[in-house]
Amino acid sequence: MSEEYKREHVFGLDYGTSDFKFGPITLGEVPEVVENRGYFIDRSSLMSRIMGVRRDLVVGKDVPRFLESREDLAERMVYPMRNGVIAKDDERAWKVIEELTRYALEAFAPKDESFQGFYAVASISIISPRYMYEHLFEMFRKINEERILVKAATIIPQPLAVAIAHKTPTCTVVESGHGNTQICPISMYPVRNAVMALNRGGGAANILTMEILKDAGYGDLAKEESLVRFVKERIGLVPRNLDEALRYARSNLDKVRISIKVPGTRIRVDLGEKAWARFLIGEYVFNPGHEIFQSYFARGMPKPSDVKIGDTYFYGMMDMAEAIITSIEKCPIELQPHLYSKILLSGGNFGWRVPEGLEGVAVRSDQKLKEMLAEKGVENVEVAIVGDPKYSVWRGCIVYGYAVPLDYPWKWERMEGWMNVA
C-alpha cells in the first residue's frame, strides 16, 4: 500500500453531538452532513410487514420517511452522541454509530477492484474515555467483515482537529456543538488536564426557543425539535449587552420584528411584540446566569445542570468567558498569553449572524466573547470564528489523515497513528 494511495483515500468522520459530518478527501471543502441519530423501526407492526421493511434501524436521509407517531419518536429515535460520550453498555447508541459509519463509508466506496479501503480519521469529543476509542476500532473491524471499507483508522479529539485544520499549534479551541461545549487549550497536543466542558450547546438554545415560541402562541410547533432548531437559526441573535439590546428592541420594534416561513409548509412564525426575546436565545448560550432567565426556570424550563460523565464535570451555568479563563489558568503561566492570543471558535453553535440594521446591538460570537473576556479583565485577546465552523473538524480530519505517514502505527500512550483494521 503506497503513501499515494493513502492520500487519495483519506476519509473524515466527525461524530458531532447533533450532526454527523463525513466524506472522503475528494469532496473538497464541504462534507456530507446527516443528523447523528437513528430510528428503530417497529418491525413487529403489521404495516412494516405489509410494506416489506427489512431493516431494524434507519439512519441518514431516509429517517424522515420512516417516522411514525410523535409519541413513538422519543422512544425509538436515538441520538447516540447527545452529550459527547456513549456509555459502554449502551447497545442501541453503539448500533446507531455503527450503522451511520457504514452508511457513510458505503456512500463513497468505489466499486472498482483497486479499492482496498479508506484511511478513516474519526473525530470525537476531547472528553471521550479510552473505551470509546477501543469500541470505534472494533466497530471498523466489524464493518470490514462484510466488505473491506476501512484499511486503517485513527481517532483524534475534535478540538485538535480544529487546530490542525487551521495550522495553529498553540491556541485555545472552543468547540460548541448541539449538546455541549468543549474548551481545550492546545500546545502541540491538547492539554488534557486543562479541558473544561459545559453542559450546554445549541440544544440549550433550542429549549429556550421552545419556551419563547410557547409564549408567542406557537405551543403546538414547539414540540417539533427540528422546527424549533430552524426557528432558532433564523431568529436568534447574540446581543452585545443584553440589557441594552432589550431596551433597544422595546423602543425599535420594527427593526427587531421578523416573520419567517417554514419551507414546504404553510407555517409562518412571527413573534410580534415579543420580538425582543430574539436576543435571549443567543445570550443563553454564552451566559445563562443572567437574571432574566430566572423567570423561565421558575416556569419549569430545565436549568443546564452540572453533571459528571466519566471523569469529566460538565458545568451547566458557568458563563463561557469564565470557563475559558478557568481552562487557560490551569496551564503554565508562560503559555497563558499565547493561549489568549489565539482563541478559535468552532462548531455550529457559533454561527450566529448579525442582520442588516442591527449592527452594534447584535454581534457575532467572536465579538461577544471578546467583550465578555474584557469585562473580566483579560486583555490582548484574539478571538476568531473558524471559516465554516460546522465543517472545521472534518477538514482537520482530512488534513491529519493526509499528513500522518502510512508507516506510523497507532500508539495507545500517545493516542496517535494508524490502527490497521483490515
Add this chain to the structure above:
Amino acid sequence: MTISVRRPDPRALDGLVSVLSRECWYIDVYYYLRGKEALEVAGNLGLRLDEGGEGAEIKRLEVRGVSLKVNLYPRPAALTVSYRVGWGEANRGVVRKIHERIFGGRREAGLFEKLLRWSR
C-alpha cells in the same frame, strides 16, 4: 499551495493556471460539484449519475490530451473532476477548454463552421 476559486470565468481560470505554471512544476485542478449541478456535469461528460443510487465509481476521460479523473458518488449526488497540468498544457489553453467541456460551454467549432467563418 492551495487556491480556492468559486465559479471562475473560464478565461480567468485559464489565465490563473497559466501564470501559476511558470512557478510550479504542476498544477492540480479540482472541481467539487453537488446536487443538480453534479447531475448536469455528469451529463456533459457523457457519464451517468443516478441520484440516490448505490456504489461510487471512478471514471477516466481524456480531453485534449489531458487525463481527467471523475469520481461519481450517486447516493449523495456528488461529483468531483480532477486533472493535472504542467506548463505545456497550461499554455495551450487546455484549462479553458476542459472547463467549457465540464460546464457544457462553447462547443468547439467544426470544420464546416471554421470554413464558413473564414469565408466571411
